[in-house]
Amino acid sequence: MKESSENLNAIDLVNRSLKARYRAEKRFKAYGIAAILFGLACLVILFTDIISKGHSAFLQTEVYLEVTFDSDRLDIDDVSNSAQLMAADYQGIIKAALRERFPDVSGRRDKRTLYSLVSNGAGFSLREMLIDDPSLLGKTVGVWLVADDDIDTYVKSRGDNPEDAFTGRMSDKQIAWVESLMENDQLALNFNTTFFTSGDSREPEQAGILGAVMGSLFTLIVTIVLSFPIGVAAAVYLEEYAPRNRLTDFIEVNINNLAAVPSIIFGLLGLAIFIGFFEMHRSIPLVGGLVLSLMTLPTIIISSRAAIKAVPPSIRDAALGLGASKMQMVLHHVLPLAMPGMLTGAIIGFAQALGETAPLLMIGMVAFIVDIPGGVADPATALPVQIFLWSDSPERAFVERTSAAIMVLLAFLISMNTLAIWLRKRLERRW
Amino acid sequence: MDTSMLITSAFVLMAIAFVIGRARSLAIASDLGGPKALNSLPVYYGTLMAMWSGIPCLVLVALWSVVDDYAIAHIITQELPEQVKALPETELNLVLSLITNIAANNAMGLDAEPYVINSANRLIALQQTSNMALTVVCLSTAMILMVLVWLKISPKMKARIKVEKAFTNILLLCASIAIFTTAGIVLSVLFESIRFFQSVPIHEFLFGLEWSPQMAIREDQVGGSGAFGAVPLFVGTMLISAIAMTIAVPAGLMAAIYLSEYARPKVRTTVKPLLEVLAGIPTVVYGFFAALTVAPFIKESGGLFGLDVSSESALAAGLVMGIMIIPFVSSLSDDVINAVPQSLRDGSLGLGATKSETIKQVVIPAALPGIVGGVLLAVSRAIGETMIVVMAAGLAANLTLNPTESVTTVTVQIVTLLVGDQEFNSPKTLSAFALGLVLFTITLALNYIALMVVKKYREQYE
Numbered sequence: 001m002k003e004s005s006e007n008l009n010a011i012d013l014v015n016r017s018l019k020a021r022y023r024a025e026k027r028f029k030a031y032g033i034a035a036i037l038f039g040l041a042c043l044v045i046l047f048t049d050i051i052s053k054g055h056s057a058f059l060q061t062e063v064y065l066e067v068t069f070d071s072d073r074l075d076i077d078d079v080s081n082s083a084q085l086m087a088a089d090y091q092g093i094i095k096a097a098l099r100e101r102f103p104d105v106s107g108r109r110d111k112r113t114l115y116s117l118v119s120n121g122a123g124f125s126l127r128e129m130l131i132d133d134p135s136l137l138g139k140t141v142g143v144w145l146v147a148d149d150d151i152d153t154y155v156k157s158r159g160d161n162p163e164d165a166f167t168g169r170m171s172d173k174q175i176a177w178v179e180s181l182m183e184n185d186q187l188a189l190n191f192n193t194t195f196f197t198s199g200d201s202r203e204p205e206q207a208g209i210l211g212a213v214m215g216s217l218f219t220l221i222v223t224i225v226l227s228f229p230i231g232v233a234a235a236v237y238l239e240e241y242a243p244r245n246r247l248t249d250f251i252e253v254n255i256n257n258l259a260a261v262p263s264i265i266f267g268l269l270g271l272a273i274f275i276g277f278f279e280m281h282r283s284i285p286l287v288g289g290l291v292l293s294l295m296t297l298p299t300i301i302i303s304s305r306a307a308i309k310a311v312p313p314s315i316r317d318a319a320l321g322l323g324a325s326k327m328q329m330v331l332h333h334v335l336p337l338a339m340p341g342m343l344t345g346a347i348i349g350f351a352q353a354l355g356e357t358a359p360l361l362m363i364g365m366v367a368f369i370v371d372i373p374g375g376v377a378d379p380a381t382a383l384p385v386q387i388f389l390w391s392d393s394p395e396r397a398f399v400e401r402t403s404a405a406i407m408v409l410l411a412f413l414i415s416m417n418t419l420a421i422w423l424r425k426r427l428e429r430r431w
Numbered sequence: 432m433d434t435s436m437l438i439t440s441a442f443v444l445m446a447i448a449f450v451i452g453r454a455r456s457l458a459i460a461s462d463l464g465g466p467k468a469l470n471s472l473p474v475y476y477g478t479l480m481a482m483w484s485g486i487p488c489l490v491l492v493a494l495w496s497v498v499d500d501y502a503i504a505h506i507i508t509q510e511l512p513e514q515v516k517a518l519p520e521t522e523l524n525l526v527l528s529l530i531t532n533i534a535a536n537n538a539m540g541l542d543a544e545p546y547v548i549n550s551a552n553r554l555i556a557l558q559q560t561s562n563m564a565l566t567v568v569c570l571s572t573a574m575i576l577m578v579l580v581w582l583k584i585s586p587k588m589k590a591r592i593k594v595e596k597a598f599t600n601i602l603l604l605c606a607s608i609a610i611f612t613t614a615g616i617v618l619s620v621l622f623e624s625i626r627f628f629q630s631v632p633i634h635e636f637l638f639g640l641e642w643s644p645q646m647a648i649r650e651d652q653v654g655g656s657g658a659f660g661a662v663p664l665f666v667g668t669m670l671i672s673a674i675a676m677t678i679a680v681p682a683g684l685m686a687a688i689y690l691s692e693y694a695r696p697k698v699r700t701t702v703k704p705l706l707e708v709l710a711g712i713p714t715v716v717y718g719f720f721a722a723l724t725v726a727p728f729i730k731e732s733g734g735l736f737g738l739d740v741s742s743e744s745a746l747a748a749g750l751v752m753g754i755m756i757i758p759f760v761s762s763l764s765d766d767v768i769n770a771v772p773q774s775l776r777d778g779s780l781g782l783g784a785t786k787s788e789t790i791k792q793v794v795i796p797a798a799l800p801g802i803v804g805g806v807l808l809a810v811s812r813a814i815g816e817t818m819i820v821v822m823a824a825g826l827a828a829n830l831t832l833n834p835t836e837s838v839t840t841v842t843v844q845i846v847t848l849l850v851g852d853q854e855f856n857s858p859k860t861l862s863a864f865a866l867g868l869v870l871f872t873i874t875l876a877l878n879y880i881a882l883m884v885v886k887k888y889r890e891q892y893e
Contacts, residue, residue, distance in 0.1 A: 262815020
């Protein structure tokens with residue numbers, strides 16, 4: 001009797017505690033869901049924040065003006081003379097056109113604020129127009145000219161409601177002029193080609209990402225050319241050739257350690273060795289690529305080794321059994337079969353390298369460079385570094401451009417990773 | 432010929448050598464009854480010849496380009512007037528760099544002193560001679576070796592074995608680059624650090640409480656020497672990493688537990704890659720997000736509670752860094768949780784434990800070493816993270832544990848000390864390398880411990 005009553009008590013105890021235990025179970029599960037939701041929410045917030053800040057940078061405010069290509073004012077008497085075409089004062093005819101559009105503006109200071117409605121780089125587009133079509137000289141044409149970044153910010157923040165607009169440095173007069181331009185449909189948001197076709201600039205409306213994209217491209221080419229063959233060769237050695245000895249162990253320890261070394265340390269290495277010791281130039285994609293290839297090598301070696309390991313030994317045995325030498329076995333059988341896996345890993349490594357900033361800061365790829373680099377030895381900057389540089393700029397118009405540059409960078413990264421996933425799905429074989 | 436042309440022509444020569452070598456072996460074989468008479472396939476004779484003609488040539492170019500600048504600089508220095516040679520080393524270097532600049536730009540119209548112009552002309556002449564000599568030596572070596580190999584090709588020559596041997600050695604060389612890189616890192620930070628510790632004692636650096644590396648340009652100015660006590664930087668780094676870990680460890684661990692123990696396969700296969708997107712976003716993007724969105728948000732919400740939050744608070748940088756590290760923690764913990772044998776779970780569930788009790792009392796303790804290892808790796812990630820803190824944390828070295836204040840970190844200081852034009856000799860620049868040495872040592876130690884812990888754990892269940 002005593003025993004059974006104790007049993008009953010135990011079950012009672014269990015039953016009594018069950019409710020609390022189930023609650024604990026539910027709580028625990030809820031914590032898990034909360035953690036995942038937190039992570040996903042961060043992802044969503046990050047993307048919406050950047051897209052909402054950056055989407056407007058793909059449009060650019062332009063002002064419609066009736067510009068007269070006045071040969072006196074431009075000081076061009078011969079349209080075939082390219083020196084004259086280059087040196088002419090195009091900004092002058094824009095000013096004249098502005099004065100014509102707003103005839104009641106007088107006084108030097110007012111005029112100067114009037115001139116600042118149009119970007120001071122707008123003259124270049126007129127020059128290109130005239131070079132393309134010399135017959136324009138002396139004629140009056142209606143053109144859309146890039147507006148100054150203050151106007152751009154005003155128009156974009158205004159929307160349909162003048163109350164919301166961000167006026168910043170603009171004077172009341174400028175606002176009145178802009179409103180008058182808008183009423184007459186002489187102000188419009190057009191696709192911002194400058195952003196994709198020009199290099200860096202101090203003026204937000206003239207700044208573009210092409211220089212940075214080209215710099216990143218050259219850096220990435222150097223990285224790919226160096227790190228992929230070397231990484232694959234190292235992986236082949238370690239998987240197929242390496243005897244089990246101290247040297248091999250030491251190599252493996254080094255590879256694993258390098259995989260976890262902070263990227264900024266690789267920048268220090270590049271600064272001390274490539275720039276300090278080998279006296280290479282600062283700010284060039286060649287040095288950037290060298291540093292990034294050293295940084296990506298461990299990733300590539302590790303993923304290539306996994307891919308080589310996945311090739312079944314029977315294939316090696318078959319090749320060797322038919323009389324192939326070891327090198328033939330590796331080059332003709334193992335490498336082709338492991339290639340999709342190695343490519344997948346390598347592309348993910350290159351995507352990391354493309355987004356890397358810190359080591360490039362160390363080797364001086366942060367300079368303000370307007371020219372678009374034409375090769376691996378031209379001073380350049382890279383897309384992530386450009387983002388870093390712009391994020392430091394005080395102008396509000398740079399914020400949207402930074403976000404837009406981030407969108408471009410993320411687009412590159414996402415497409416690289418998609419390519420890697422596609423490659424894996426498409427080409428990888430399972431044995 | 433300049434170096435890139437030379438390298439290109441070396442490759443062209445290699446291609447030619449391959450064709451010639453292959454043809455030569457076939458020609459020899461045709462007298463003896465076809466390619467079967469050869470010891471190796473014709474391709475190997477070609478490859479052998481290509482390697483002999485190309486590789487020595489390329490090595491020569493590499494060595495020459497390292498040495499010749501020093502040699503030329505030496506000759507130029509020797510030929511300078513006596514009174515210039517007597518100048519102290521730093522001024523001599525200035526003269527030398529002036530000469531190099533004039534020579535590089537061909538800017539003859541510069542109103543420099545005549546001896547500088549002379550030296551510049553001499554420099555140009557020397558460079559041309561050196562280039563010419565390199566071209567001649569290089570190409571003739573390649574040709575001679577080509578002829579020698581051509582003469583040596585015979586049916587009995589074991590070309591394949593030689594090629595395979597060379598192939599193996601090249602592979603070994605590629606694998607050894609990891610060692611060279613580590614050595615390069617250690618040497619570069621160590622040498623500059625030793626130079627730094629000659630001017631600033633090591634105990635002052637490691638235990639000093641004040642960090643202000645801005646040094647006066649002239650020695651007689653006020654505040655002629657900066658303070659190089661790195662403790663505020665270490666504390667700042669720890670503070671931000673700690674904030675990051677308090678976000679990343681619970682979130683990452685719970686996410687991993689849910690995904691591996693509770694979630695249906697379909698949820699798992701969609702959510703896991705989505706979380707890993709967070710790890711693929713470049714750190715500069717996180718930095719931008721931290722500086723422009725999170726930091727103002729924290730400042731404002733702090734204002735609501737009457738807290739005075741700095742606009743470069745440690746909280747903002749740490750929070751965003753934590754978000755970045757979540758997938759890192761979750762994927763590492765996911766691996767170790769999945770490695771816990773199912774039999775342990777079944778045993779616990781069979782004894783009447785609920786799922787969460789099984790996880791808390793059986794799975795996590797079993798996976799703990801692996802989780803600890805993963806967390807240590809994540810900590811080393813946080814310590815070495817650069818862009819987020821550069822963009823969102825401050826520059827002022829405050830010695831504080833208050834997360835609402837602005838602190839600075841080791842990586843921030845390395846970047847600010849080294850970005851821009853710096854002379855290589857000032858303690859200010861060198862201190863960045865000392866910080867780099869500390870960073871490298873700490874991350875290396877953390878990784879080593881983490882790998883040890885993980886390894887030990889793996890042995891238990893295999």
